[in-house]
Amino acid sequence: MAGARDELWDAVDARDELTAARGVFALLDSGLAAEDILLEVIAPVQRKVGAEWAAGRITVAQEHAATAIHERVIAALAHRSAPPSGLTGVTVTVACVEGEWHALPARILAETLRLRGHTVDYLGAQVPTPHLVAHLHRTAPDVVALSSSLPTRLPTAHAAIAAVRATGVPVLAGGAAFAADGRYARLLGADAWAADAREAAGVLSRGLPRPGPEAARPAVEDLPHLDDQEYTNVSRGKRRLVRGTLAGLEQRLPEMLSYSETQRERTAEDLAHIVDFLAAALYTDDSTLFTGFLDWTGDILEARGVPARVLLPGLDLLRQELKDFPRTLDLLTQGVDVLRARDPRPTIPGPGTAA
Structure with a gap:
């Protein structure tokens, strides 16, 4: 092999x-x-x-x-x-959550389930939740398999899981976004989680019961930490936070004034990713989602010859912008600690990585 x-x-x-x-x-x-x-x-x-x-x-x-x-x-x-003859499986709709363009894992799942004798309706990447629900009303599958690779899509995945379950169809979640142990699938109310396509086939062979009447309640009731509105404020303020942090970086790092438009756009994208993962960590109330992203980003930067500490000025500016939000401030502080612990080298701003 x-x-x-x-x-x-x-x-x-x-x-x-x-x-x-x-x-x-x-x-x-x-x-x-x-x-x-x-x-x-x-x-x-x-x-x-x-x-x-x-x-x-x-x-x-x-x-x-x-x-x-x-x-x-x-x-x-x-x-x-072709699947073996004589097998009678269930009807499964396979879809990526809204905003998720990494469709290959879902495609591999769909083909594996088809080979196991299931009837598969593969919808592909980036399926808006209202369209998914409308499709379920027309097709009435036995199970919906939702795929997501990016943790920043978890709030959207939560909305999709809740909307699908409210139609009476159970949800099988899978993909890297839900963590290697499936903890975010459980947190967000999925009926089951599978680490890979074979495990998903095993779940279907054992059967998934239809959701009960409790599926109709608002999804956020399962996440009481969202009552502090920190997630809402950070996610809705993303553009303002990126714009303000970018302006602050230009004051702190004079060399950024000579950046090309492409370099400025890449820096803004880096900041937007940081805010997205910060919001996702607030949504799940899990600091490791944010610190793990920063550690991974540090690996990516260093593989390209840029020290991980290049991220520190942006995090410091975000701490100033968000000083009135305790959970957010704690996440940013933990992120700073992770970066400082891993990289003793001085900050060397690189094109598009000055965040």
């Missing part, structure tokens, strides 16, 4: 879709099950694509090209393989 993964990686790294497809078809013709190809060849290679980008060894464009090849190869594989 390792050799097959290496060959697929070489093909997608070279942007050679035909070789990638031929290799996958050869595995199928050799007798390897389509499910094993999906989960033990394609999925690990896709994870390597992400790891190579994080390490700075491939560009965003290369990552997108590799992902697109995998998507087309999976579609071709689906046309070449």
Whole structure:
């Protein structure tokens, strides 16, 4: 299997879709099950694509090209393989939550469930919750499988979970956004969580009961910490916070005045990501969501030759902007501590990373 993964990686790294497809078809013709190809060849290679980008060894464009090849190869594989005859599964709608564009994990799940004999309605990336609910009223599936890769989509995922359950359809959650142990799926009221496609198939084989009448109550009732309105204020004030922090950085770091428009846009994007993860941590009341993001961002920066401490001035300015919000201030302070503990080097502002 390792050799097959290496060959697929070489093909997608070279942007050679035909070789990638031929290799996958050869595995199928050799007798390897389509499910094993999906989960033990394609999925690990896709994870390597992400790891190579994080390490700075491939560009965003290369990552997108590799992902697109995998998507087309999976579609071709689906046309070449069929589920075993005689299986009677459930009807499953598979969709990514609103704002979630990372659709490949959901596609792999959809094809795996189809191979297990389930009837799958795959809706793809970025499905607005009202449209999802309208679709459920028309199709009446047995289960909805919601996928999300980015923790910043958790508030939206919560709204989707609540809206789906209010229709009487149980929700199976999956994807990196819900954490490696599924704790955010449980926090946000999903009926079940699965770490991968095989586990999801196991959940469906055991069955999921329909939600009871309690599913109709407002979702936020399960999150009493939101009563302090800190999440609402931070999320709604995102544009103001980014704009104010960017202006403060220009005063603190004179070299930013010579930034190109592209460099300024990248810096603003960095700040927006910080605010997004800060808001998500406030929503879940979990500091590790924010500090983990900063630690990961530090890895990304250092892989590109920029010290993690480049983030500190932006965090300090955000602390000043949000000094009247205790939970937010505590999160920012913890973030500063994490960055200072990991990187003793002096701050060296880099293009688009002055946050």
